Amino acid sequence: GAVVSQHPSRVICKSGTSVKIECRSLDFQATTMFWYRQFPKQSLMLMATSNEGSKATYEQGVEKDKFLINHASLTLSTLTVTSAHPEDSSFYICSAHGAADYYEQYFGPGTRLTVT
Amino acid sequence: GQNIDQPTEMTATEGAIVQINCTYQTSGFNGLFWYQQHAGEAPTFLSYNVLDGLEEKGRFSSFLSRSKGYSYLLLKELQMKDSASYLCAGMDSNYQLIWGAGTKLIIKP
Numbered sequence: 001g002a003v004v005s006q007h008p009s010r011v012i013c014k015s016g017t018s019v020k021i022e023c024r025s026l027d028f029q030a031t032t033m034f035w036y037r038q039f040p041k042q043s044l045m046l047m048a049t050s051n052e053g054s055k056a057t058y059e060q061g062v063e064k065d066k067f068l069i070n071h072a073s074l075t076l077s078t079l080t081v082t083s084a085h086p087e088d089s090s091f092y093i094c095s096a097h098g099a100a101d102y103y104e105q106y107f108g109p110g111t112r113l114t115v116t
Numbered sequence: 117g118q119n120i121d122q123p124t125e126m127t128a129t130e131g132a133i134v135q136i137n138c139t140y141q142t143s144g145f146n147g148l149f150w151y152q153q154h155a156g157e158a159p160t161f162l163s164y165n166v167l168d169g170l171e172e173k174g175r176f177s178s179f180l181s182r183s184k185g186y187s188y189l190l191l192k193e194l195q196m197k198d199s200a201s202y203l204c205a206g207m208d209s210n211y212q213l214i215w216g217a218g219t220k221l222i223i224k225p
Binding site for chain 2: 107
């Protein structure tokens with residue numbers, strides 16, 4: 001099946017710094033990638049949808065200037081958490097689907113972000 | 117509005133059968149998904165239903181009734197490794213997944 005990787009798997013950063021998370025589709029071209037956030041014991045919350053070569057579409061309540069998303073190629077999307085605060089600590093998961101497989105999203109393994 | 121409802125937690129015994137229910141309301145409908153998520157890991161795909169009826173895949177089966185806005189995931193011959201959260205998600209007319217909060221399944225020996 002299709003494989004999506006995320007890097008890093010875990011990151012600890014200090015309050016006020018920025019952190020970049022990469023999401024890569026390894027064996028297919030991802031026309032659309034999704035970024036989710038999941039707090040403990042809660043479901044996935046969609047943050048934004050990014051299409052290659054265009055600006056991301058952010059969900060209501062998600063600050064686009066704080067969570068910068070770049071989908072510069074068909075295999076790579078990045079999420080940058082700018083000026084991170086402890087409340088940004090969460091599990092960030094990306095998913096992707098190809099042009100032909102619109103109905104199935106392939107998930108990356110997730111990135112655990114801890115802001116101290 | 118769009119909404120997915122499923123029980124918060126269920127407990128079952130190893131070797132038994134458990135059914136996890138899900139009701140959904142979406143703007144348009146392009147299918148119903150079930151995912152399994154172990155603690156600290158990303159979700160993994162279990163099933164996809166877009167037509168009414170039962171889809172069987174080994175020990176796991178998924179059922180859909182579009183007229184009732186209802187689905188269930190049936191797990192047979194439960195194993196300890198099946199302890200996980202099971203997420204129900206409906207796909208709306210924009211092909212966006214609307215996620216339920218997940219059902220935490222606890223398997224006891």
